[in-house]
Amino acid sequence: MTVDSGTFRAVLGQWSTGVSVVTTVADGAWHGMTASSFSSVSLDPPLVLVCLARRLRTHRLVEASGVFAVSVLGKDDARLGRVFSGMEPGERFAGRAWRAVRTGAPVLDEALGWLDCRVAHAYPGGDHTIFVGEVLAGGVPRRAAPLLFHSRAWGQLADPLPDEVSVADTGLAAALYRRSRPSGTAPARISPAGANGLLSAVRAAGVRTRLPAVNACRSDADGGAGGDRSILVTDPAQLARRCPGGASVAEVYDGRRTSEIVEAARVREMRVVGRVGDAFATGGERTVLAAVDRLVALGCDEIALDEGAEAASPLQVRRLLQDAVAATRPRALRVRLREAYGLGPANALTAMKSGVRHFDATLGGVDGGLCAEDVLFLAERLEVPSPVDRAALVTAAGDLETVWGAALPGRTYRVASRHPAVKDDPYAPDR
Incomplete structure (x- = not known):
């Protein structure tokens, strides 16, 4: 039977x-x-x-x-x-x-x-x-x-969470550089030594930092020993001389001179991150995926998608990333999301559930990008491990607030830090 x-x-x-x-x-x-x-x-x-x-x-x-x-x-x-x-x-x-x-x-x-x-x-x-x-x-x-x-x-495919989440800081160095320069009659708000100390602390936590675009190849552009650094390259001439800043990663946007920049980075034995700007704009999926294909064909080691001025919705993030993750394999796909209208964490969760494990963020969210500590807090609540020392980043965020002179856009560090800068925070944990 x-x-x-x-x-x-x-x-x-x-x-x-x-x-x-x-x-x-x-x-x-x-x-x-x-x-x-x-x-x-x-x-x-x-x-x-x-x-x-x-x-x-x-x-x-x-x-x-x-x-x-x-x-x-x-x-x-x-x-x-x-x-x-x-x-x-x-x-x-x-x-x-x-x-x-x-x-x-x-x-x-x-x-x-x-x-x-x-x-x-x-x-x-x-x-x-x-x-x-x-x-x-x-x-x-x-x-x-x-x-x-x-x-x-x-x-469609199920939505498994990644087995690990990492972050790279793409905005802190530039933000600190701006604050370390006098403006009109106003003195500099942050000393170069203080800025370098913060960047060194972020790298020590396991986060790659991007050198500021201004004088990126100068030895004093991002001081401090140890850690991984990247530079955003817009002209192959920027890589024509030795970079004492110690950058080992070149970032380049898809554009007219991309292939020249990739070739110059290869000569220097640098890893290359190919970036696509305004990637989550409404109706732009085909254009973005075509740019991803070009960057993959050029041999970029990582592909990064940046959220532009238009605030992306989780649906937009989902639609693009389902195809972009498949198109970039086995290369790493990175996303740079903004904290807009409270959608940042929702978009980060959507990205994780779409197969993304690498995020470009900023300590404290001081450049309008998603806050690095918030991304790691979300990953921790989802029980997704990270090689980054989140506690060290939280401490660095407290130090940043002290020298910044105002509350940071980031959220979670204020409830997780015991730093004196947040001692009067009503949401801080009991001492």
């Missing part, structure tokens, strides 16, 4: 699969259907299989033509999958770009991946036939999150 069909279908429904469209050609006409019963068989020779029900027209056409193609669908292709499965009305090949490659079977131009195959074997499999195809051609037109099928429903 075998298992009943209802139980069998229910159990198989718990196995998550990707979604593909299997196509073929007959008498010059294209035909196709949605299929999740697709798998690799062999690397050498390259073989894949699809299982098609004998009652289906596509089965008969593949059997007669001896060819088929497989197009893997992305998360934004759910409607296409429903049309090809007959769940939704519509002309199957209308509205999207398809093309024949080797066998004449069409492949989707914007699929996550496609394979063009010739039937090498056909085996009976109950009410299905197992067609094994020899792969003649293949392509990966784009990188994005896949469309999934689970329990008879279309879905």
Whole structure:
């Protein structure tokens, strides 16, 4: 006695699969259907299989033509999958770009991946036939999150939290530099020694700091021993001479001279962070992903996405990062978020749940960016570890407030610090 069909279908429904469209050609006409019963068989020779029900027209056409193609669908292709499965009305090949490659079977131009195959074997499999195809051609037109099928429903990847979160400080040095310079009749608010002491403390906590753009290659631009430093480069000439400041990372925005800067950084054996500005602007996803592809092609070690003047929503962050994380693998993807209208922590959580583990932030949030301590506080509450010493950053934030002369935009350091600067804070813990 075998298992009943209802139980069998229910159990198989718990196995998550990707979604593909299997196509073929007959008498010059294209035909196709949605299929999740697709798998690799062999690397050498390259073989894949699809299982098609004998009652289906596509089965008969593949059997007669001896060819088929497989197009893997992305998360934004759910409607296409429903049309090809007959769940939704519509002309199957209308509205999207398809093309024949080797066998004449069409492949989707914007699929996550496609394979063009010739039937090498056909085996009976109950009410299905197992067609094994020899792969003649293949392509990966784009990188994005896949469309999934689970329990008879279309879905997307789950949202696991990262196994670790780290931060780099991209704004503190510049903010301190501005405060260490006299302005008109007003004296400097912070001494160079005080600024360097704060930056050294941040690096000692395990945070990479960015040198100020002004005189970035001067030895006194960011003093103090130890720790990792980066510089934002806008002209390859900035890397033409030795940088006593000790920067080992070059940051460069996607633009006209990006390739020259990357090449100059490589000569100096520096790691390169390729940045995309205003990455979360409404309607700009395709432009941003194209910039990400360019930076990846140039060989950047890390890719960074900056929030611009327009405050991003968690939905915007989610939509972009699902595809950007896939497009940058195995490189690290960084995000630089702002603290705007209280959305900063929500966007940081969305980023973490989209697969981001590297954040560009600023001690105390003094430049309008997300506060480094707040990011680490959020990670701690989510039980996500970090190599950064958050307690040391909290102490540094208290020191920063003392010399800053005003309350910092950051939030969590005020309740976590026992620094004298916050002794009168009503939210401070009991002594």
